[in-house]
Amino acid sequence: MSLAERFLKEFNGLPDDKKEQVIDFIEFLKAKDRNELGALMDTVIKENQQALKELSQ
Secondary structure: OOHHHHHHHHHHOOOHHHHHHHHHHHHHHHHHHHHHHHHHHHHHHHHOHHHHHHHOO
């Protein structure tokens, strides 16, 4: 059984209120990934500010 099949089997067996919690958790994980990526990009830009400035000219 694939991971997706296993997830769907377990998910479909949950009551609706628990399904909402699972969806909320998935959205939390996605937002966390976006925040971490944003922080990483901020660090890269800050650490390479001079080089980026030179490249933009």
